[in-house]
Amino acid sequence: EVYELRQQLGDITKSEVASANKALGKTGSYHFRKARGEPAKVLAYRKNILWVALLSAGGVAYTMIYHRKGRLWWIAPFAPLILYAVYNRVRQPIESTANVYRFILAKRIATAQMAGQEKEMINMIKAYPKLSNLRGYLIGEKTTLYELQQNMINSIINDKF
DSSP: OHHHHHHHHOSOOHHHHHHHHHHHTTTSSEEEEEOSSOTTOEEEEEHHHHHHHHHHHHHHHHHHHHHTOOGGGGGTTHHHHHHHHHHHHHSOOHHHHHHHHHHHHHHHHHHHHHHHHHHHHHHHHHHOTTHHHHHHHHHHHTOOHHHHHHHHHHHHHTTOO
């Protein structure tokens, strides 16, 4: 299933992965990143293991500097990070990455639908000149029609209309 989603998506941009991180990564235990070698691959990193690896690398680096060990020991701080990178490459969470691919695909579909509806809206505004005031208000306030409707409903409920 993951391979089918990757084929449907084609090339994934870093901004799409960043928006997936905003939507899916806040409460989840994974941080997602675009893979370097492949255009349609996303890698997931466990946040808690990443922090443990970073802290242990920092601790080892601190002890190396504090105790002034030989130059051979300067590679020791990178051992936890290298082990984590190998572990993470082998043990990718299939369901979480599939969710990211689904999110990106749904966002692309919604963007295409919005572009199509925008053309319809412009044609409707040309047919009804009074709607141009509404369009100008929505653009000026940087809001959507849905948010305007919710604000009006809340105003009516709170007797502020």
